Amino acid sequence: IILNQENLDQITGGISTVGYDRKNIKSGIVHIGVGGFHRSHQAFYTHLLQEKYNAQEWGICGVGLREGDRKIHDVLTKQDGLYTLIVKHPNGKIEPSIIGSIGNFILGVDNPLLVIDRMADAATKIVSLTITEGGYNFNPATGEFDFDNPAIQHDLKNPDSPKTVYGYLTAALKKRRDAKLKAFSIMSCDNILHNGDVARKMLLSFAKKQDAALAVWIEKEVCFPNSMVDRITPVTTQSDIDYLEKNYGIKDEWPVTCEPFIQWVVEDNFSNGRPEYEKVGVQFVPDVKPYEKMKLRLLNAGHSVLGLLGAIHGHNTINACMEDKTFVDYLRSFMDKEATPILDEVKGIDLDQYKDSLEARFANPNIKDSVSRICSESSAKLPKFLIATLEENLAEGRSIEFATLVIAAWCYYSDKQVDKNGQPMEIIDAMAKELHTAAAKTGTDPLAFIKQESLFGDLAKNERFADLYSVMVQKIYNDPNIKKHMKDML
Ligand code: NAD
Numbered sequence: 216i217i218l219n220q221e222n223l224d225q226i227t228g229g230i231s232t233v234g235y236d237r238k239n240i241k242s243g244i245v246h247i248g249v250g251g252f253h254r255s256h257q258a259f260y261t262h263l264l265q266e267k268y269n270a271q272e273w274g275i276c277g278v279g280l281r282e283g284d285r286k287i288h289d290v291l292t293k294q295d296g297l298y299t300l301i302v303k304h305p306n307g308k309i310e311p312s313i314i315g316s317i318g319n320f321i322l323g324v325d326n327p328l329l330v331i332d333r334m335a336d337a338a339t340k341i342v343s344l345t346i347t348e349g350g351y352n353f354n355p356a357t358g359e360f361d362f363d364n365p366a367i368q369h370d371l372k373n374p375d376s377p378k379t380v381y382g383y384l385t386a387a388l389k390k391r392r393d394a395k396l397k398a399f400s401i402m403s404c405d406n407i408l409h410n411g412d413v414a415r416k417m418l419l420s421f422a423k424k425q426d427a428a429l430a431v432w433i434e435k436e437v438c439f440p441n442s443m444v445d446r447i448t449p450v451t452t453q454s455d456i457d458y459l460e461k462n463y464g465i466k467d468e469w470p471v472t473c474e475p476f477i478q479w480v481v482e483d484n485f486s487n488g489r490p491e492y493e494k495v496g497v498q499f500v501p502d503v504k505p506y507e508k509m510k511l512r513l514l515n516a517g518h519s520v521l522g523l524l525g526a527i528h529g530h531n532t533i534n535a536c537m538e539d540k541t542f543v544d545y546l547r548s549f550m551d552k553e554a555t556p557i558l559d560e561v562k563g564i565d566l567d568q569y570k571d572s573l574e575a576r577f578a579n580p581n582i583k584d585s586v587s588r589i590c591s592e593s594s595a596k597l598p599k600f601l602i603a604t605l606e607e608n609l610a611e612g613r614s615i616e617f618a619t620l621v622i623a624a625w626c627y628y629s630d631k632q633v634d635k636n637g638q639p640m641e642i643i644d645a646m647a648k649e650l651h652t653a654a655a656k657t658g659t660d661p662l663a664f665i666k667q668e669s670l671f672g673d674l675a676k677n678e679r680f681a682d683l684y685s686v687m688v689q690k691i692y693n694d695p696n697i698k699k700h701m702k703d704m705l
Pocket residue numbers: 247248249250251252253279280281283284345346347348349350351379380404405406407444445446447448449
């Protein structure tokens with residue numbers, strides 16, 4: 216059965232499908248960046264709301280801004296926005312369901328004006344984002360907007376044919392202001408500390424350069440709720456596609472797989488209304504910061520710890536790392552000794568239990584989250600997830616050993632691009648070239664990698680860190696058996 220609206224009734228056999236009438240649902244939400252995560256998280260919650268509470272105003276119009284989004288555009292258009300979410304439990308149980316909350320999809324590279332009009336339409340109340348850390352266009356060391364990006368320069372000069380999210384948002388908000396419509400909220404769902412504040416700061420930097428009066432209006436009218444999002448969503452594989460066809464007879468060209476755990480904590484701060492997500496388990500809080508910090512500094516940093524060390528060791532998946540006692544013990548020591556001390560109190564959460572649950576989630580043998588996905592875009596992730604923790608611990612004179620070995624491993628990984636057995640590793644990173652060039656100088660200057668100021672600020676000048684890093688990086692270069700070095704620290 217080819218998955219589409221017409222064939223929905225034919226889908227049976229233990230799979231939950233769409234029980235609501237999708238015809239009259241309005242797209243109250245325009246979502247930019249319909250990757251795996253949006254489809255396992257926000258689109259799933261929105262689907263539940265429609266399924267249980269008939270939330271007619273709150274359908275989703277998917278938007279992709281880049282040529283790379285053509286495939287998802289073509290698949291979702293062919294499938295009338297429908298796709299299968301395959302939840303994989305740790306005990307082996309697999310639970311697929313058809314999700315219906317995405318009504319349609321528009322591709323910005325084909326038709327920028329259509330995207331702008333959709334966002335400027337009165338029915339649109341929220342524009343949400345999962346555009347990866349790189350999409351926010353800030354310099355990781357200074358936190359300031361990067362005006363040197365040629366796509367940003369293009370957008371400043373060409374408001375009617377934008378390429379970046381900032382060009383689109385300002386063009387749509389200008390139309391709304393001119394039409395005397397209320398502004399939409401901009402809801403970031405990316406893994407960035409204070410994601411709403413960052414989106415706001417970056418958009419205002421751009422808007423001020425392009426149209427100062429519009430920037431004043433945006434500052435006053437647009438809400439940017441901060442949120443903490445969580446559900447591990449690996450990249451879809453061919454075997455997921457085959458599984459659905461073999462076991463359920465469903466031909467879905469791009470299903471999504473994920474773990475059963477799901478969490479979304481959002482600040483209740485919206486310009487133009489919001490779905491009643493609290494009815495389906497979303498937590499609305501006045502201040503999301505302690506939750507975000509806990510998640511980024513334990514889960515996301517923990518992922519990077521396992522990913523970078525695991526890549527060098529030759530583990531391909533996160534669950535393979537968690538079958539290896541040295542990795543489990545190393546992760547826990549990092550979390551206990553270096554991440555936990557920098558966290559504030561998180562109301563309603565027992566941190567020991569949270570760390571236990573992270574270990575169990577990472578170990579889920581059905582998720583098979585690839586180490587290469589976790590290591591991708593480390594240059595955007597590590598400054599926020601790991602280097603920030605290291606800096607805070609340095610300032611307080613606390614342990615920095617466990618994070619420092621990971622940074623040294625990152626240098627080796629960026630330089631050699633092979634694991635300890637000589638197997639090639641694919642490096643996916645917007646800064647891959649710069650990382651490689653800096654790392655390759657380690658032989659003559661052991662601190663070359665950490666001298667990259669856009670990532671490390673002036674950390675290379677900190678004697679305690681520089682000395683420790685220098686010892687560790689040389690140890691790895693002399694003997695890439697990373698597990699031996701990890702064991703020595705336990
Ligand atoms: P994905 O690769 O499946 O999708 C990424 C999407 O972002 C694509 O639509 C892509 O076109 C878009 N994008 C990338 N760079 C962009 C740019 N510069 N401008 C506009 N759009 C851009 O990735 P995913 O797994 O869906 O993850 C997306 C984000 O979601 C992550 O970066 C992270 O912040 C957040 N997240 C992911 C997970 C997870 O487990 N996958 C969990 C929590 C949060």
